[in-house]
Amino acid sequence: MVLSHGDLTEKTIVLAHRGQLEILVAIKTGIQAFLHPTVSLSQASLIEIFLYKRCRNIACGNQIPADNCMCVICSKFDFEVNTCRWIGCDVCSHWTHTDCAIHNAQIGNGGSLGEMVFRCRACMRTSELFGWVKDVFHHCAPLWDREALVRELEYVSRIFQGSEEVRGRKLYWKCGELVEKLKTGVAEPVASKAILSFFQEFDIDPRKHEESGGVMAPQEEFNRIADVVQESIKKMEMVEEEKVRMTKKARLALEACDQELKDKAREVAALKMERQKKKQQVEELE
Ligand SMILES: [Zn+2]
Ligand SMILES: [Zn+2]
Ligand SMILES: [Zn+2]
Structure with missing residues (x-):
């Protein structure tokens, strides 16, 4: 209805009062939030949104075309703030959905130290992710409820999975561990504190983790795996040895039986001959 009205131009729209404008903008953008009592934009802003001169994302409100609030990949937006759901480019400030970035391989080990980075599709530059996640958690974790905390930890898990x-x-492992704990009933302030102190550890001595951690952790991991493998081999060898021992015992028993059988057969033959002899003696005497 509204969209087909050719007479709703800049000249006529300024005559509408605010209530009417809010309705017109809500219908045109499909965003009911414009009608919400807590959302109150100026008449001028509403007019600009209606005329596509201002971004319809209430949280953004930038002038178009300088606007960059929509996901660079899927061109959608939402009103979520204080979350790892969106990644902002450090260079051009464009935004991308975390999941869109993951699905389009825009997140990977690309930093100078091999750290995880986000590659912005708008400017093709990279932004570091560990520090960003740390900042988001530092500022927002106290505001999140249980559900939000689980969701945010899962975002971080997906980001750092590779x-x-x-x-x-370590961050990936930590998030997985905390999600499990939250699911089994650990209180969210405990989990929240755990992840913040995890980040704090890196603040105190980041080099410690880069140098010793960088070299040692994979080695430790290898050693741990090697131990597990060795233990399994040992168990398998023990089972194998036991099997060999039992087979040997059974074979010996079988051999003993065979031998006994042969002995008995020889005895039977001897007895038969003896009997034959006795029989002959009897016949001769008769
Ligand atoms: Zn915008
Ligand atoms: Zn997207
Ligand atoms: Zn960018």
Whole structure:
């Protein structure tokens, strides 16, 4: 209805009062939030949104075309703030959905130290992710409820899943561990504190983790795996040895039986001959 009205131009729209404008903008953008009592934009802003001169994302409100609030990949937006759901480019400030970035391989081990980075599709430059996640958690974790905390930890998990660098790997493990704990009933302030102190550790001595951690952690991991493998081999060898021992015992028993059978057969033959002899003697005497 509204969209087909050719007479709703800049000249006529200024005559509408605010209530009417809010309705017109809500219908045109499909965003009901414009009608919400807590959302109150100026008449001028509403007019600009209606005329596509201002971004319809209430949280953004930038002038178009300088606007960059929509996902660079899927061109959608939402009103989520204080979250790892969106990644902002450090260079051009364009935004991308974390999941869109993951699905389009825009996140990977690309930093100078092999750390996880986000590659912005708008400017093709990279932004570091560990520090960004740390900042988001530092500022927003106290505001999140249980559900939000689980969701944010899962975002971080997905972001750092492919990390080959030790710091990112550790973060990935930590998030997985905390999600499990939250699911089994650990209180969210405990989990929240745990992740913040995890980040704090890197603040105190980041080099410690880069140098010793960078070299040692994979080695430790290898050693741990090697131990497990060795233990399994030992168990398998023990089972194998036991089997060999039992087979040997059974074979010996079988051989003993065979021998006994032969002996008995020889005895039977001897007895038969004896009997034959006795029989002959009897016949001769008769
Ligand atoms: Zn915008
Ligand atoms: Zn997107
Ligand atoms: Zn960019």
